[in-house]
Amino acid sequence: MNLAVVHSRARVGVRAPEVRVEVHLAGGLPAMSIVGLPEAAVREAKDRVRAAIQCAQLEFPARRITINLAPADLPKDGGRFDLAIALGILAASGQLPTEALEDWEFLGELALTGEIRAVDGVLAAALAAGDCGRRLLVAPANGAEAALASQVEVRTARTLLEVCAALEARKELPIVRPTLQQVTAGPDLADVRGQMLARRALEIAAAGGHHLLLVGPPGSGKTLLASRLAGILPEPGDSEALETASIASASRQGLDLTRWRQRPFRAPHHTASAVALVGGGADPRPGEISLAHHGVLFLDELPEWSRHALEVLREPLESGSVSIARAARQCEFPARFQLVAAMNPCPCGWAGDPSGRCLCNDEQIRRYRARISGPLLERIDLHVEVPRLPPMQLRTDGPSGEPSAAVRVRVLAARARQQARSAATNARLDQSQTNAFCRLTARDSALLERAVDALQLSARSLHRILRVARTIADLAGSEVIDTPHLTEAIGYRKLERGRERAAA
Numbered sequence: 466m467n468l469a470v471v472h473s474r475a476r477v478g479v480r481a482p483e484v485r486v487e488v489h490l491a492g493g494l495p496a497m498s499i500v501g502l503p504e505a506a507v508r509e510a511k512d513r514v515r516a517a518i519q520c521a522q523l524e525f526p527a528r529r530i531t532i533n534l535a536p537a538d539l540p541k542d543g544g545r546f547d548l549a550i551a552l553g554i555l556a557a558s559g560q561l562p563t564e565a566l567e568d569w570e571f572l573g574e575l576a577l578t579g580e581i582r583a584v585d586g587v588l589a590a591a592l593a594a595g596d597c598g599r600r601l602l603v604a605p606a607n608g609a610e611a612a613l614a615s616q617v618e619v620r621t622a623r624t625l626l627e628v629c630a631a632l633e634a635r636k637e638l639p640i641v642r643p644t645l646q647q648v649t650a651g652p653d654l655a656d657v658r659g660q661m662l663a664r665r666a667l668e669i670a671a672a673g674g675h676h677l678l679l680v681g682p683p684g685s686g687k688t689l690l691a692s693r694l695a696g697i698l699p700e701p702g703d704s705e706a707l708e709t710a711s712i713a714s715a716s717r718q719g720l721d722l723t724r725w726r727q728r729p730f731r732a733p734h735h736t737a738s739a740v741a742l743v744g745g746g747a748d749p750r751p752g753e754i755s756l757a758h759h760g761v762l763f764l765d766e767l768p769e770w771s772r773h774a775l776e777v778l779r780e781p782l783e784s785g786s787v788s789i790a791r792a793a794r795q796c797e798f799p800a801r802f803q804l805v806a807a808m809n810p811c812p813c814g815w816a817g818d819p820s821g822r823c824l825c826n827d828e829q830i831r832r833y834r835a836r837i838s839g840p841l842l843e844r845i846d847l848h849v850e851v852p853r854l855p856p857m858q859l860r861t862d863g864p865s866g867e868p869s870a871a872v873r874v875r876v877l878a879a880r881a882r883q884q885a886r887s888a889a890t891n892a893r894l895d896q897s898q899t900n901a902f903c904r905l906t907a908r909d910s911a912l913l914e915r916a917v918d919a920l921q922l923s924a925r926s927l928h929r930i931l932r933v934a935r936t937i938a939d940l941a942g943s944e945v946i947d948t949p950h951l952t953e954a955i956g957y958r959k960l961e962r963g964r965e966r967a968a969a
């Protein structure tokens with residue numbers, strides 16, 4: 466037998482396409498060539514695989530070895546195929562039974578000593594291996610992450626020798642059972658004192674999936690509020706949790722297993738680059754907006770963000786995903802996040818504060834707010850002011866706020882109504898659904914038109930007001946949108962008043 470085929474997987478963005486490692490031995494001068502890998506990666510893989518085989522006291526065949534990684538057009542970052550290549554060489558040279566390899570997939574970098582090292586993006590690979598009905602072998606450090614994919618048998622091995630022993634049925638490798646992580650509760654709304662208006666807006670945002678903008682002076686608790694949104698959202702389902710975890714697994718930071726089944730809360734700094742925010746790079750990695758998939762993206766100091774960074778947010782805010790084109794390659798990352806943005810009311814931060822310490826004039830305030838483009842502001846459904854509280858209300862021995870668990874009960878009830886009606890959150894109703902499900906009485910329609918005129922709002926904003934009104938009615942358990950629901954919804958768009966809108 467001079468030929469062996471071993472299954473492995475590449476990492477492309479958050480996907481894990483299959484790679485066939487084909488090894489062929491022929492007569493002639495001893496040499497090893499690898500087809501289908503970039504030059505530098507080939508050199509390194511050759512050295513590691515040869516050393517690992519020799520260190521394991523196995524025979525490195527003195528023949529002409531050709532290794533083909535198919536398909537050829539996949540990006541293949543170096544180390545993850547080492548183990549598959551080494552096993553292919555051993556099988557092709559008769560040192561391993563080739564048929565033992567058939568129902569396995571292998572993923573791991575080899576150290577020169579033959580030790581198997583962890584690689585990234587293992588969760589996506591495990592999910593895909595399960596779909597193909599194969600077992601997966603990874604390094605011990607990758608075991609727990611791979612086992613999150615419950616449809617696949619995951620085993621781990623520490624060294625190349627251990628894998629050989631298992632394939633020859635001389636040794637049993639440990640199966641990794643999914644460890645049920647205790648879901649740790651995030652920060653609680655009970656810590657937020659006062660701020661009834663902002664708490665109300667947060668609850669509406671959670672109930673309908675709406676984006677939210679908090680406007681208030683420094684220290685008013687905007688970050689405190691934003692970080693509590695994830696905790697009042699419904700628990701993610703299995704597929705949502707796996708999607709979120711797969712993205713983290715493909716990121717540079719990797720997956721943090723202690724955050725499994727928690728909705729993500731991402732709060733990048735305003736100096737973050739557009740690539741850090743939306744993803745990219747030569748080997749495209751997910752950015753903050755994808756790491757916030759099914760969770761919350763918090764952008765503090767919104768006017769301080771570069772215009773470019775905010776502009777690239779617009780596409781994912783609409784579509785729930787972002788596509789990144791790099792040379793010949795296109796990557797699509799999911800990015801269905803809920804945006805919570807925060808800003809000061811004026812450059813100094815104190816406009817409207819009873820202390821009167823703000824000295825900004827109207828023009829300065831107008832220019833400051835105009836840094837956020839109209840089209841972006843338009844896509845944020847709820848604008849709410851978060852005033853600084855008098856010290857009396859902030860006393861830690863005073864009454865605490867309503868806890869997250871109680872708020873979440875109302876959120877879940879409102880979401881159940883939406884599911885039954887349209888199988889989606891209100892924020893994601895399209896225009897025809899909005900017309901069908903957000904009907905107003907003739908009197909309320911006239912009221913809304915007057916408000917749209919007075920606030921100089923666009924048609925897009927008008928539809929967004931209707932969807933927020935629908936959510937407010939759902940929270941009230943009402944099948945019809947009543948006047949108070951509508952007026953409250955209109956009240957959340959005040960920041961748009963009098964803005965001249967740039968073309969979308």
Ligand SMILES: [Zn+2]
Pocket residue numbers: 811812813814815816823824825
């Ligand atoms: Zn000011």
